[in-house]
Amino acid sequence: MSTPPEDLPVSSVSDIYPGIDPKPHFDGQTYAGKVALVTGASRGIGSEVALFYAQAGASLSLLARSEDALQEVKESILSKAPKAEIITFVLDVCDTQAMKNAIDGTAKHFGRIDIVVANAGRAEIYTKPFTEYDPDNWWKTIEVNIRGVYNAAHFSLPHLSTTSGYFIAVSSIGAQMRLPFASAYPLSKHALNRFVEFVKAEQHNVKAFSVHPGGILTEMSKDYDLIRQHLVDTLQLPAATLLRLTSGKMDWLNGRYVSANWNLDEVEKDWKEKIIEQEALVNRLHIPV
DSSP, rough: OSSSSOOOOOOOOOOOGGGGGGGHHHHHHTTTTTTEEESSSTSHHHHHHHHHHHTOEEEEEEESSSSSHHHHHHHHHHHOOOOOEEEEOOOOOOOHHHHHHHHHHHHHHHOOOOEEEOOOOOOOOOOOOOGGGGGHHHHHIIIIIHHHHHHHHHHHHHHHHTTTOOEEEEOOOOOOOOOOOHHHHHHHHHHHHHHHHHHHHHHOOOEEEEEEOOOOOOOTTTTTTHHTOOOOOTTTTHHHHHHHHTTTOOOOGGGEEEEEEHHHIIIIIHHHHHHHHOOOTOOOOOOOO
């Protein structure tokens, strides 16, 4: 890694800790009556996030490209949260009309949307300068990671505005790093951080976060040897983190970048005042004086 990540100096966590314990949400069904829509829901982080919302009482709309994988996830969730109501949509997040149909269809079916987790993404294994890559392949990563999230936001934000809901863009700590040969993925995730700032600026009834889910070994990252040794966090870490972020207790982080690796108890106790006062955790030029 060429440079250390730009990070918040708090304790790093890799799994569920008391501050994000999902048990109170599960026992209290704190998301009953809420509707959560998750893109990239057919595996990994997306499916685990969906499971946690279902176990906390939410109804689900699951979006992904594979019908078979979506059905498997749906059945798996129902085996653990049998009362959950789940609908699915098979689509590519870059397909604008398909995304509109899925989001409008979700709102029509359930009568509302409260939480959108734009999780679908794309990454490539990088071993050489971008000038030596197929430019169309490089651009496809940009398209999925930005256009896919934009499509989710474009069509869901009017619904979220009526419910004072939450929009989550799944980002990456890579957005804060400069890895040689890895321009497409970090660049696209960095753009998402700024995009969330626009959501805050334009959608005053919606809370939005750009969230690094942690370093997790997923199907998308398993062959990337350069970072594989750092992928030690559990799938439950981002799922439990999102339950806290969308609970109403962390709305002061609206419009900001948040890492699931941060102990949020420490962030709130030691950094809340400074973050708000300095308008921190956003993309900006900073010149020390």
